[in-house]
Amino acid sequence: MSASPSETRAAPVGARHQTARLLLLVGLIGLIGLAGLTLVDVLGRWLLNTPLRGIGDIAEVALPVAIGASVPAVIVTRGNITIRFLDRLLGARAKQALDVAAGVVVLIVLAGLACALGRHALALMWSGESTWLLRLPQWPSWTAFAGFFLVAALFQVVILGDALRKLTGRGEGAADGA
Amino acid sequence: MGLESFAIGLAVMFGLIYLQIPIAIAMLATGFGGYALLVGMTPAVSTLVSAIDASVTSQSLAVVPLFLLMGSFASISGLATDLYRLSERMIGHRRGGLLHATIAGCAVFGAICGSSVATAATFGRVAMPEMATRGYALSLAGGTIAAAGTLGALIPPSVILVIYAIMTESFILDLFVAAVGPAVLAVALQMLTLAIVTARHPELAPPGDRYSRADRLEALVGAAPTLVFLLVIIGGMYGGVFTVNEAAAVGAILSIVFALLRGRLTWARFLDCLVEAGRNTGMIYLIIFGAEMMSYFVTVTGAPQTFTAFIEATGWPPLMIVAAFVLMYVVLGSVFDTIAAMLITLPFVLPVIESLGYDVVWWGIVTVAVVELGMITPPIGMNIFVLNAVAPQAGLPALFRGVLPFVLSDMVRIVLIVLFPVISLALLG
Amino acid sequence: QETAELRFGYWLSGKGHEWLNVFAPWAERVEAASGGALKIIPFTGGTLGRDPAAQLKMVEDGVADITYPVPAYTPDRFPDNTVAEIPGLYASSRAASSTMWGLYEAGLLTGFDGLKVLGLFASPPFSISATRPVTSLADVQGQKLRTAGRYGIRVIEAMGGTAVAMSVSESAEALTRGVIDGVASHPSLDEQTGVAEVARNHFLARLGTGHVMLVMRQSVFDALPEAAQVAIDAESGRALSEAWGRAADEKAEALLAAWSAAGSGHVVTMPSDKDAAALDQIFGRVQAEWAAEGAGRDRILQAVRNRQAGRDDNDEAGK
Ligand code: NA
Ligand code: NA
Numbered sequence: 001m002s003a004s005p006s007e008t009r010a011a012p013v014g015a016r017h018q019t020a021r022l023l024l025l026v027g028l029i030g031l032i033g034l035a036g037l038t039l040v041d042v043l044g045r046w047l048l049n050t051p052l053r054g055i056g057d058i059a060e061v062a063l064p065v066a067i068g069a070s071v072p073a074v075i076v077t078r079g080n081i082t083i084r085f086l087d088r089l090l091g092a093r094a095k096q097a098l099d100v101a102a103g104v105v106v107l108i109v110l111a112g113l114a115c116a117l118g119r120h121a122l123a124l125m126w127s128g129e130s131t132w133l134l135r136l137p138q139w140p141s142w143t144a145f146a147g148f149f150l151v152a153a154l155f156q157v158v159i160l161g162d163a164l165r166k167l168t169g170r171g172e173g174a175a176d177g178a
Numbered sequence: 179m180g181l182e183s184f185a186i187g188l189a190v191m192f193g194l195i196y197l198q199i200p201i202a203i204a205m206l207a208t209g210f211g212g213y214a215l216l217v218g219m220t221p222a223v224s225t226l227v228s229a230i231d232a233s234v235t236s237q238s239l240a241v242v243p244l245f246l247l248m249g250s251f252a253s254i255s256g257l258a259t260d261l262y263r264l265s266e267r268m269i270g271h272r273r274g275g276l277l278h279a280t281i282a283g284c285a286v287f288g289a290i291c292g293s294s295v296a297t298a299a300t301f302g303r304v305a306m307p308e309m310a311t312r313g314y315a316l317s318l319a320g321g322t323i324a325a326a327g328t329l330g331a332l333i334p335p336s337v338i339l340v341i342y343a344i345m346t347e348s349f350i351l352d353l354f355v356a357a358v359g360p361a362v363l364a365v366a367l368q369m370l371t372l373a374i375v376t377a378r379h380p381e382l383a384p385p386g387d388r389y390s391r392a393d394r395l396e397a398l399v400g401a402a403p404t405l406v407f408l409l410v411i412i413g414g415m416y417g418g419v420f421t422v423n424e425a426a427a428v429g430a431i432l433s434i435v436f437a438l439l440r441g442r443l444t445w446a447r448f449l450d451c452l453v454e455a456g457r458n459t460g461m462i463y464l465i466i467f468g469a470e471m472m473s474y475f476v477t478v479t480g481a482p483q484t485f486t487a488f489i490e491a492t493g494w495p496p497l498m499i500v501a502a503f504v505l506m507y508v509v510l511g512s513v514f515d516t517i518a519a520m521l522i523t524l525p526f527v528l529p530v531i532e533s534l535g536y537d538v539v540w541w542g543i544v545t546v547a548v549v550e551l552g553m554i555t556p557p558i559g560m561n562i563f564v565l566n567a568v569a570p571q572a573g574l575p576a577l578f579r580g581v582l583p584f585v586l587s588d589m590v591r592i593v594l595i596v597l598f599p600v601i602s603l604a605l606l607g
Numbered sequence: 608q609e610t611a612e613l614r615f616g617y618w619l620s621g622k623g624h625e626w627l628n629v630f631a632p633w634a635e636r637v638e639a640a641s642g643g644a645l646k647i648i649p650f651t652g653g654t655l656g657r658d659p660a661a662q663l664k665m666v667e668d669g670v671a672d673i674t675y676p677v678p679a680y681t682p683d684r685f686p687d688n689t690v691a692e693i694p695g696l697y698a699s700s701r702a703a704s705s706t707m708w709g710l711y712e713a714g715l716l717t718g719f720d721g722l723k724v725l726g727l728f729a730s731p732p733f734s735i736s737a738t739r740p741v742t743s744l745a746d747v748q749g750q751k752l753r754t755a756g757r758y759g760i761r762v763i764e765a766m767g768g769t770a771v772a773m774s775v776s777e778s779a780e781a782l783t784r785g786v787i788d789g790v791a792s793h794p795s796l797d798e799q800t801g802v803a804e805v806a807r808n809h810f811l812a813r814l815g816t817g818h819v820m821l822v823m824r825q826s827v828f829d830a831l832p833e834a835a836q837v838a839i840d841a842e843s844g845r846a847l848s849e850a851w852g853r854a855a856d857e858k859a860e861a862l863l864a865a866w867s868a869a870g871s872g873h874v875v876t877m878p879s880d881k882d883a884a885a886l887d888q889i890f891g892r893v894q895a896e897w898a899a900e901g902a903g904r905d906r907i908l909q910a911v912r913n914r915q916a917g918r919d920d921n922d923e924a925g926k
Binding site: 028029031032034036038060064065067068070073077082084086087096099101102105106108111117120134145 | 461
């Protein structure tokens with residue numbers, strides 16, 4: 001990612017990355033915590049014949065948070081695998097139009113996912129579904145999971161905004177045709 | 179009628195992908211849309227949510243981020259440098275010695291790191307500068323690292339093998355065990371290829387220094403912690419202390435502790451590792467969501483049954499059908515993402531492979547070998563791109579030229595493991 | 608005449624014995640009885656959804672018309688169906704399945720609103736299969752045994768074992784690696800999962816059963832042509848439940864007979880009289896705990912005992 005030429009535009013991009021990073025850290029530190037518990041379980045079972053109880057239940061509620069947290073970072077850093085095939089064939093202007101169109105599709109999919117997953121979280125809350133052994137409620141982690149997609153969708157709105165500005169020639173983006 | 183929907187769906191998906199929509203999003207949109215049109219909106223939402231739920235809460239799949247974490251922390255903790263130094267001192271004085279050392283280093287590193295790109299990137303940083311200063315041809319050096327990087331996925335643990343195991347409901351450990359023979363073959367063939375290339379063009383890879391026994395011992399002592407770390411993970415996993423799931427968790431924790439003990443873990447590096455592992459995690463899960471939705475859509479079109487029946491009706495000998503699939507993967511692998519290519523085709527290919535009486539585990543090994551070949555072939559070869567980012571002075575065309583001998587030797591290996599399933603299955607008993 | 612189509616989503620393999628011996632013939636019989644009014648399209652191997660925990664939701668959301676849910680995954684929805692998991696109650700799969708259907712018919716089970724229940728199934732009673740010798744209750748002491756469910760764990764612990772919760776698919780691998788010593792399971796499941804290749808010591812302790820059901824949505828059923836409804840009703844319910852149980856028993860008996868034969872490499876042990884008495888004590892405690900955890904469970908437990916003792920069902924059925 002090249003640095004943006006304008007100070008005013010650098011700030012929000014930085015903020016976006018910082019937020020995504022922060023979320024990602026929360027999720028992965030949770031995952032490392034889960035790995036730590038697994039280590040304790042392995043040692044306990046191996047050395048003392050007393051496995052930890054309910055580690056699967058903890059994983060079931062922790063994993064959605066750990067994995068969901070990585071989604072906004074994928075969107076912000078454009079980490080998704082994209083085949084840039086037409087780039088070589090198209091002019092700058094057509095490329096920008098394509099970016100806008102692709103951005104709209106991505107936004108629709110992310111928003112749709114946030115919506116469907118949010119409804120799923122609500123349904124889990126009403127039904128009070130819980131894990132097998134420890135009876136941990138499932139709705140909080142799925143609310144978080146849906147929330148991560150919502151954040152990703154919001155980031156995508158900003159990214160799409162940038163693409164639109166480039167296309168309409170407003171903003172400095174139009175200049176960086178390298 | 180089903181077939182028409184399938185054909186339209188496939189066309190829409192490829193259309194979206196070539197309109198530069200990320201592969202995962204294109205599969206999600208097409209799979210969901212097609213399913214909703216064929217079955218209805220409520221079932222489509224329900225299938226989408228349960229497919230995501232099942233993937234996210236799968237503890238088997240959770241080994242993927244854990245293996246990614248382990249690989250990230252292993253690469254900053256100087257582990258690769260240790261391994262490279264050790265193998266350089268042992269075999270570096272021969273013709274093309276640093277290249278042989280790179281292959282050996284990648285092979286051992288591959289036993290900790292589950293991904294081909296990460297292995298290529300790590301050794302690109304470790305080995306490329308040294309080879310450049312010793313006057314090695316950058317094209318061959320970069321090509322060797324890109325090819326040896328695929329050992330990261332061919333040698334267990336392997337993220338792709340984990341995903342294949344989960345999608346086909348086979349045992350992860352079976353695939354890991356079956357991968358050992360072909361992995362040994364891969365290392366042997368790569369080294370043989372290198373020997374042939376450097377024999378014909380010695381100027382591409384001048385021999386390095388010969389080291390004294392004391393120097394070698396020093397490198398061995400220096401690499402000892404790394405080797406112990408390796409032994410704990412591999413011994414624990416194959417020796418019955420823990421399952422693959424647990425090995426991934428233990429490995430992730432140990433690699434962090436390891437980096438910490440060696441003084442390599444600054445706060446900034448810790449964050450970088452997490453970001454790298456996290457991004458790849460998010461990317462892989464999004465692709466899995468997309469591929470799951472796509473495969474449910476494909477299933478309701480009824481195309482897989484039609485396809486299986488069609489294949490059976492051709493009356494082709496099984497080996498020819500297998501060869502056709504391999505060819506299809508080579509083509510797909512060069513224009514498509516590795517994991518996505520495998521996932522999108524499994525609903526079709528697996529029923530045929532099973533109906534032909536082939537072993538699902540063996541087919542996993544073949545699939546991974548073929549899609550990894552795609553990582554080093556043009557136009558889209560992820561490992562080559564990675565090397566190009568590490569050492570841009572060589573240039574993409576030169577790198578693709580440098581990797582060409584390995585592409586050929588990989589093809590030979592694929593033919594061998596297809597013709598002789600025993601290479602994969604012998605250790606399984 | 609118009610043919611109604613039903614999508615049968617089956618999350619297990621279409622090559623498994625339950626599909627080949629029970630459900631495929633059932634679907635054929637129903638189609639034949641409907642006289643062309645009904646066609647059942649199988650989607651085996653989880654091609655409509657492979658998550659066993661999602662099967663109920665799949666049928667309710669219309670992803671499939673018929674599914675094969677495991678009630679233990681939604682314990683809050685079917686709280687009293689956990690009676691199938693209680694040890695010491697069931698002698699065979701047929702008896703247990705027939706009993707579960709009887710409880711349902713008598714209105715003693717809850718959670719079935721909006722569902723058309725086609726069959727209720729309970730596996731042969733679980734025994735302990737281990738890699739180490741288990742010929743007595745004392746041998747269970749200290750063994751790490753894979754089990755599932757709240758009551759499954761309680762009974763293993765009450766027997767002196769260490770209960771390890773992991774998925775069925777992981778257990779064979781965990782056994783070969785020595786991560787666990789054995790499983791609480793039944794013979795056909797052991798064979799399917801590969802557990803039987805390593806865990807060759809079988810202690811027939813008569814634990815609880817594994818409970819599954821076959822359901823469709825009531826509204827989908829109501830919308831079917833009458834000929835289809837009649838055909839389904841004729842072939843389902845108690846008849847299907849018992850057919851499933853009979854097939855499961857036959858399979859289990861065949862496996863146990865093979866394992867009991869000399870030179871099979873397996874050791875099959877019936878608990879001694881002394882162990883049987885001790886087990887009855889332990890099972891009694893778990894039964895009492897289960898009954899204490901919900902209103903009306905005393906009645907269910909009594910009904911189960913009556914049925915298993917061979918006294919007839921119709922007394923409660925009439926209420
Ligand atoms: Na590896
Ligand atoms: Na390629």
